[in-house]
Amino acid sequence: xxxxxxxxxxxxxxxxxxxxxxxxxxxxxxxxxxxxxxxxxxxxxxxxxxxxxxxxxxxxxxxxxxxxxxxxxxxxxxxxxxxxxxxxxxxxxxxxxxxxxxxxxxxxxxxxxxxxxxxxxxxxxxxxxxxxxxxxxxxxxxxxxxxxxxxxxxxxxxxxxxxxxxxxxxxxxxxxxxxxxxxxxxxxxxxxxxxxxxxxxxxxxxxxxxxxxxxxxxxxxxxxxxxxxxxxxxxxxxxxxxxxxxxxxxxxxxxxxxxxxxxxxxxxxxxxxxxxxxxxxxxxxxxxxxxxxxxxxxxxxxxxxxxxxxxxxxxxxxxxxxxxxxxxxxxxxxxxxxxxxxxxxxxxxxxxxxxxxxxxxxxxxxxxxxxxxxxx
Amino acid sequence: xxxxxxxxxxxxxxxxxxxxxxxxxxxxxxxxxxxxxxxxxxxxxxxxxxxxxxxxxxxxxxxxxxxxxxxxxxxxxxxxxxxxxxxxxxxxxxxxxxxxxxxxxxxxxxxxxxxxxxxxxxxxxxxxxxxxxxxxxxxxxxxxxxxxxxxxxxxxxxxxxxxxxxxxxxxxxxxxxxxxxxxxxxxxxxxxxxxxxxxxxxxxxxxxxxxxxxxxxxxxxxxxxxxxxxxxxxxxxxxxxxxxxxxxxxxxxxxxxxxxxxxxxxxxxxxxxxxxxxxxxxxx
Numbered sequence: 068x069x070x071x072x073x074x075x076x077x078x079x080x081x082x083x084x085x086x087x088x089x090x091x092x093x094x095x096x097x098x099x100x101x102x103x104x105x106x107x108x109x110x111x112x113x114x115x116x117x118x119x120x121x122x123x124x125x126x127x128x129x130x131x132x133x134x135x136x137x138x139x140x141x142x143x144x145x146x147x148x149x150x151x152x153x154x155x156x157x158x159x160x161x162x163x164x165x166x167x168x169x170x171x172x173x174x175x176x177x178x179x180x181x182x183x184x185x186x187x188x189x190x191x192x193x194x195x196x197x198x199x200x201x202x203x204x205x206x207x208x209x210x211x212x213x214x215x216x217x218x219x220x221x222x223x224x225x226x227x228x229x230x231x232x233x234x235x236x237x238x239x240x241x242x243x244x245x246x247x248x249x250x251x252x253x254x255x256x257x258x259x260x261x262x263x264x265x266x267x268x269x270x271x272x273x274x275x276x277x278x279x280x281x282x283x284x285x286x287x288x289x290x291x292x293x294x295x296x297x298x299x300x301x302x303x304x305x306x307x308x309x310x311x312x313x314x315x316x317x318x319x320x321x322x323x324x325x326x327x328x329x330x331x332x333x334x335x336x337x338x339x340x341x342x343x344x345x346x347x348x349x350x351x352x353x354x355x356x357x358x359x360x361x362x363x364x365x366x367x368x369x370x371x372x373x374x375x376x377x378x379x380x381x382x383x384x385x386x387x388x389x390x391x392x393x394x395x396x397x398x399x400x401x402x403x404x405x406x407x408x409x410x411x412x413x414x415x416x417x418x419x420x421x422x423x424x425x426x427x428x429x430x431x432x433x434x435x436x437x438x439x440x441x442x443x
Numbered sequence: 444x445x446x447x448x449x450x451x452x453x454x455x456x457x458x459x460x461x462x463x464x465x466x467x468x469x470x471x472x473x474x475x476x477x478x479x480x481x482x483x484x485x486x487x488x489x490x491x492x493x494x495x496x497x498x499x500x501x502x503x504x505x506x507x508x509x510x511x512x513x514x515x516x517x518x519x520x521x522x523x524x525x526x527x528x529x530x531x532x533x534x535x536x537x538x539x540x541x542x543x544x545x546x547x548x549x550x551x552x553x554x555x556x557x558x559x560x561x562x563x564x565x566x567x568x569x570x571x572x573x574x575x576x577x578x579x580x581x582x583x584x585x586x587x588x589x590x591x592x593x594x595x596x597x598x599x600x601x602x603x604x605x606x607x608x609x610x611x612x613x614x615x616x617x618x619x620x621x622x623x624x625x626x627x628x629x630x631x632x633x634x635x636x637x638x639x640x641x642x643x644x645x646x647x648x649x650x651x652x653x654x655x656x657x658x659x660x661x662x663x664x665x666x667x668x669x670x671x672x673x674x675x676x677x678x679x680x681x682x683x684x685x686x687x688x689x690x691x692x693x694x695x696x697x698x699x700x701x702x703x704x705x706x707x708x709x710x711x712x713x714x715x716x717x718x719x720x721x722x723x724x725x726x727x
Contacts, residue, residue: 136687143485163690248673250688290590290672297564297669304570306587431483431689438684439502442676 098122101362103129104138104146105154106349108209108382109370118369125362135159135251142169142354151360152367154351157195158251160204162426170352172202174364181206181371186393188418189348193390195424196350205350206367208379209387211409212333212417213252213314214259214344216298220328221308231334231343232260235284235311245310246288247298248441252312254433255345257281259422262338265345266422269429277433281440284311291441295385296320302329315410316347319386323408331410333417346421348390373397381405388414471703477696485692495697504681504698511678511702514592514667515660518599519653522607525600526652530611535620541612548605556602560669563598564589567670590672598666606655614648615641650713661706678702 101122103109110129119127132138135155142150147169155164164170182192189207196205215235217227227234235244246253258265261280263273285291289307292298295317301307303326310317314331321329337343351370353363370379376391377400388409391397406412427433479491482498499505533541551559566572569587578584588594618641626636642649664679673680678698685695 134687136690140686140690245672250684291674292668292672294669297561300565301568304568306569306589431691434689435502438681438689441673442503442506442681 097359098361099125101125101127101152101360101366102150103127103152103154103366104141104150104354105129105131105152105351106209107131107384108379109154109351111378111382113378113382114370114375117375118366121369122362122365127362127366134249139163139169143167147354148357150354151356151363152351153354154349157205157207157348157350157424158426160350160352161195161198164352165198165204168355170204171355171359172198172204173206173353173367175203177364177368178203178206181368184394185390186388187415189390190393193348195348205352206371207348207350207390208370208376209389210346210348210418211315211387212331212344212346212414212421213312213316214256214331214333214421215309215311216302216313216318216329216331217309218302218305218307218328219330221305224330224332227309227332228335231337232256234309235260235287236280240308241287242289243308244288245298245301245307246285246291247295247310247312247317248291248293249312250434250437251427251430252345254427254430254437256312257284257437258427258433259334259337259339259343259345260284264339265427266425267428269433274429274432274436278436278440281437285437285440285443299326299329314347315414316385316387318410319408320384322410323386323404327407331417333413333420335420337420337422339422342420342422344417344421346418346424348424373400377401380409474696474699474703477692478700480693480696482693483691495693496701498694499697499701504678507676507678507681508698508701508705510675511661512705514596514599514675514677515657515663517596518603518660519607519657521596522600522604522656523611523649523653526604526607526611530608530648531615533608533612534615534618545609548608552605557665557669559602560598560665563601564669567594589670590674592671592675595666595671595675598670599660599663602663602666603656603659606659607652610648610652610655611645612648614645614652617648618644650716654710654713658706658710661702 108114108131110131115127115129119125132141136159138153138155139159142153142164153164153170160170179192182190184190185192185207188210193207196203196207198204215227215232217224217234219227222234230237234240255265257277257280258269261273261276263269263277269277288311290298290301295313298310298313299317299321302310303321314333316331318329318331334343351367353359353367369375371391373391373394373396376389376394376397380387380389380392380401386405386408388411389397392401401411410417473487476487478495479493480487480489480495481492482494529544533544537544564571567587567589568574570578571587574585574587588597622640622644623636626640631639662679664677664683667673667675667677667680679702682695682698682702685691685698689695
């Protein structure tokens with residue numbers, strides 16, 4: 068039997084709990100809060116603490132997601148009023164987030180000058196950061212080529228670059244490679260392996276070719292996982308010789324640990340305008356929060372600083388080139404070990420062999436085919 | 444007086460009861476609502492259609508469902524066979540040592556499932572803890588058991604072991620020693636005692652253990668991903684893909700609903716036949 072004192076205690080506890088959860092909605096004033104939904108790195112204290120020192124009165128929070136669509140889903144599911152910045156790969160800003168009013172344009176006067184100091188890929192400036200009407204949708208920072216990864220002790224870099232995607236269609240490679248299941252990337256890479264343009268509608272014969280290629284590559288994979296650490300471990304242990312879908316982003320943690328034989332490869336030639344690789348660029352966009360925070364643009368400007376750009380590049384988990392490396396001040400902060408981890412020696416050349424990333428128009432059909440191939 | 448007290452109790456429990464019911468039922472209703480929405484919509488304000496269920500059939504999602512159920516069934520059978528002797532010992536033989544076993548098994552639960560599974564992955568992989576040391580010390584090597592379906596069943600057996608062991612031990616403790624001794628005195632063989640005395644009397648524990656294990660295994664995803672290397676795509680994997688990369692909430696909801704309904708139906712039959720009060724020791 069509960070006595071009155073216990074009941075009162077319980078009720079007080081409940082009231083306390085609800086009081087803790089309510090104010091987030093009610094207290095919506097806007098230089099006192101910044102919530103960032105991002106890939107790992109931006110949420111590290113190395114990046115956030117210096118910003119917190121600049122704005123001691125503000126609550127600065129960042130949370131990392133596990134995939135682009137998962138983060139966008141959260142905005143759709145009602146968290147648009149929670150987040151102020153979202154950091155995802157480039158196809159989503161133009162493709163889905165702008166269409167569904169999940170993001171709002173940035174101040175061009177404030178941010179366009181930063182493009183001039185970026186690496187050549189971005190200083191033009193970078194077209195996918197802009198909407199068709201010229202609005203600035205997000206700021207680029209981390210980027211990299213993203214095709215596949217090999218153990219260069221088993222397959223030489225030269226041979227891998229030369230063979231390109233046909234490496235995975237070679238019957239001798241059956242059971243010797245892994246498939247890193249980043250589904251949206253797999254679809255693009257399967258198109259390239261099938262010799263199809265991923266950024267144009269895929270129908271008829273091309274769809275059949277995609278289906279056959281997807282089945283063959285899935286069937287020949289020794290393991291499939293969405294965990295890059297598990298995949299690198301399998302590569303280092305000799306379980307597999309290479310893996311389908313990967314690049315600097317996935318190879319760099321192993322390389323920074325000294326396993327320099329783990330290397331991201333960009334095919335030397337390919338089916339689309341001679342290009343066979345693909346690249347990713349993260350864009351950080353302002354969420355279309357009904358109660359926007361002024362700190363969103365402050366933070367975007369803050370991460371352009373040389374010392375912060377370096378921290379973003381080597382924050383935690385994975386290590387990546389940043390667009391700000393076009394600025395000599397930023398570049399000076401990277402030692403040889405770091406440059407080797409992110410394969411800086413070949414970065415520009417590899418990026419030039421990559422397709423300019425765009426929305427995949429037949430994504431739904433292709434994903435269904437690919438997922439069905441995985442189900443067997 | 445007793446009636447008044449009971450009514451007051453009911454009334455006091457009503458607010459929290461409604462809150463609990465809502466928090467349990469609302470997500471399920473949302474899933475059910477989205478399951479009948481047209482493809483790729485993100486709100487419930489559409490005319491219902493059943494296209495997601497057509498997609499499940501046309502695109503062969505039932506294969507993943509059958510695989511999930513098959514693996515769950517196999518896991519349940521293996522766990523039952525493995526746990527029975529230990530549970531029997533805990534209930535009838537070990538005495539105080541039972542507490543040590545209980546603590547040891549419960550301690551494992553303090554470590555996150557993913558970390559434990561990743562530990563197995565590192566142990567079983569080529570050049571990993573087992574193969575690496577065996578090769579270095581004895582020159583003996585073997586192919587990794589990872590990335591195939593048996594290792595998924597192994598992983599699920601390992602993770603869901605406590606969920607079978609404890610209900611089973613509880614069930615066996617319900618078997619009166621007198622009944623067993625009487626059967627033995629009357630000349631029953633050990634096998635006959637097992638099948639005709641012990642198992643029927645321990646049935647509530649067996650049912651609860653099997654149900655818990657089956658339901659949890661049918662909804663498991665980490666084992667197939669971390670150990671199985673996605674060599675087998677289970678239904679929960681498809682649900683995750685539909686919600687994330689597929690951006691197709693109705694399909695993901697329809698897949699979830701199908702699994703929920705099938706597992707619920709499979710679970711209802713045994714639940715209707717056991718007396719939960721008996722296993723809780725509250726039978727008057």
